[in-house]
Amino acid sequence: MACRMAVSRRAEMGEAGFRHYLQILARQREHVAAVASAERAAKLQEGAENAAAWSALRARAELWMRVPRRTQSPSPLAAAPSSPTPLNLLLPSGPPRARPVSNSRRERYRTYLRQIVAEAGQGGQPPATGPVAAAVQASTLPGRLCGFCGGGCCTKGGEQAYLTAAGMRRLMAERPYLSADAVVDAYLAHVPDSPMAGSCINHTRQGCSLPRDMRSDICNRYACDSLQQLQAALSESAPVQTVLVVRRKQDHWHRAELRVDNAINGRAILREDGTRTVRAA
Structure with a gap:
């Protein structure tokens, strides 16, 4: 041809x-x-x-x-x-160095959070979470494996942290007492002073700065x-x-x-x- x-x-x-x-x-x-x-x-x-x-x-x-x-x-x-x-x-491998978070980076994150929280507030059903096998939950090996990697899959998180409106919808359904501004503030409160350079804004040397229930569905479910x-x-x-x-x-x-x-x-x-x-x- x-x-x-x-x-x-x-x-x-x-x-x-x-x-x-x-x-x-x-x-x-x-x-x-x-x-x-x-x-x-x-x-x-x-x-x-x-x-x-x-x-x-x-x-x-x-x-x-x-x-x-x-x-x-x-x-x-x-x-x-x-x-x-x-x-x-x-x-x-995850990134080897941390860098102080800049105000501009924090503001980009704030803007994105406001966007997806507003979208989440427009309605719709939160997606269901899938069960994790009991043997996998009981083992320490998955955590040890991810810890040795150091977040090699986190580096595209940027100032969006893989968060979506669907995930926000679930969080807001679980915490109906929080206003939209309070949800945004809750996420900003977890931004580390020095996240890993070139990676997700919530990526630290110890792992993700967000509690498990505030992380994105991708972060909670993805497996390389x-x-x-x-x-x-x-x-x-x-x-x-x-x-x-x-x-x-x-x-x-x-x-x-x-x-x-x-x-x-x-x-x-x-x-x-x-x-x-x-x-x-």
């Missing part, structure tokens, strides 16, 4: 113009092929690095599991049958591929008890880009009773 379209333009372009046009098409095809080749090479390289890192982590985990440990509050899953096979997971794999492994009859995590520099949204540094910047062994970070050999 592309060849027929190119030939159909020959008469209107003339011979010289048509040759130039074909040269442009050839360069475009070469560029697309080069990008695809570079992407394949990068994936192969990262795959080999990940495999080596997981292998080293597995050896460390076997040593760690031989050492008796005491916990103040054992996990309710500790006595349950568990899978002896560790789960290998790959994570992105690695978290989904962990949730599935926890829902098995013999849930996973050891997770080997390799973390790379880029966030969730930029990790596939070719011209960025996405080297491994963290390794960890996660268990119900603790997290052990491992330095590169």
Whole structure:
């Protein structure tokens, strides 16, 4: 089809113009092929690095599991049958630095909050929340996984924090005593002095500054591929008890880009009773 379209333009372009046009098409095809080749090479390289890192982590985990440990509050899953096979997971990274929040950023957030609160007040039913599996709720591993990532999926939150009118409608239904202005003020009261740079305005080193019931539906429900794999492994009859995590520099949204540094910047062994970070050999 592309060849027929190119030939159909020959008469209107003339011979010289048509040759130039074909040269442009050839360069475009070469560029697309080069990008695809570079992407394949990068994936192969990262795959080999990940495999080596997981292998080293597995050896460390076997040593760690031989050492008796005491916990103040054992996990309710500790006595349950568990899978002896560790789960290998790959994570992105959240931003490394915090930055004082500017007045202009706070005002952009205020403007957006007023907009969605006003929209929520126009009526409609709040969306229903879905149940979370009991085994996933009981485990400490999802929290440990997200904590080691540091918010790699939060970086597009900006001054909207993934909040929507639908989520506000639910909150306002749960707190009918709050006026629209009071809802906005409640959110502004949780803005940290120094959120993480280049991320959601509510993103701190300790996680989200908002209480769980004030967070967006996206924040409460979203699970990246690695978290989904962990949730599935926890829902098995013999849930996973050891997770080997390799973390790379880029966030969730930029990790596939070719011209960025996405080297491994963290390794960890996660268990119900603790997290052990491992330095590169």
